[in-house]
Amino acid sequence: MRGDGDGWVIAESGSHHWGRHGAAGLLLRAPQPGGGAAVLLQHRAPWSHQGGTWGLPGGALDSHETPEQAAVREAHEEAGLPAEAVHVRHTLVTAEVAAVGGGSWSYTTVIADAAALLDTVANRESAELRWVAEAAVTELRLHPAFAASWPRLRELIAAMPLRATQPPAD
Structure with missing residues (x-):
């Protein structure tokens, strides 16, 4: 079953969306030195869908998988x-479209916190990974769907205090 979600869904509008069972992304926040929060963004590889955007x-x-499991x-x-x-x-469905042949496709943004700015290791899908101050996100050339959802996400995370520590292990 691993990888059985890979594939395109065609929306009734003719647009293509990756993920036969939908898709999810991780909006990870962490405290910055000196205060405030940063989010981890991915500069998409040039060859990928909407390549060159963040x-x-x-x-x-x-x-x-649940959206949370897939995003992590x-x-x-x-x-x-x-x-x-x-x-x-928290999770939030930030895009949903009707699919050709019935059903729908959705993208879920999974909001998560880390105790610190974690080290990252990019794979071939990333030109770069970067921790970006929340206030500076819109200064980058954003993926169109992320750009459309960012104002709503920013409002939601502004009302959600950043947890600076991880919960105890079970």
Whole structure:
């Protein structure tokens, strides 16, 4: 079943969306030295869909995954983030379209916190990974869907205090 989500869904509008079962991305926040929060952004490889733009690490959901599981897995694959360092706080469906042949496709943004600015290791899907101050996100050339959802996400995270420490292990 691993990887069974890879593939395009065609929307009734004719647009193409990656992830046969939908997709999810991780909006990871961490405290910056001196105060405030930064978010981890991915500069998408030139060959990828919407390459050259900045967005969230993320990708296709496999049939057995929740959006939270997929977003954390993709962040590990694309940025080298250890799952145990990521504390999921909230999920929000930030895009949904009707698919050709019935059904729908959706993109879920998973909001999470880390205790510190984690080291990252880019895979081939990333030209660069960067921690960016929340206030500076719009200064970058954003992936169009991320740009459309950022104002709503920014409002949501502004009302959600950053957790500077991880919860105790079970």
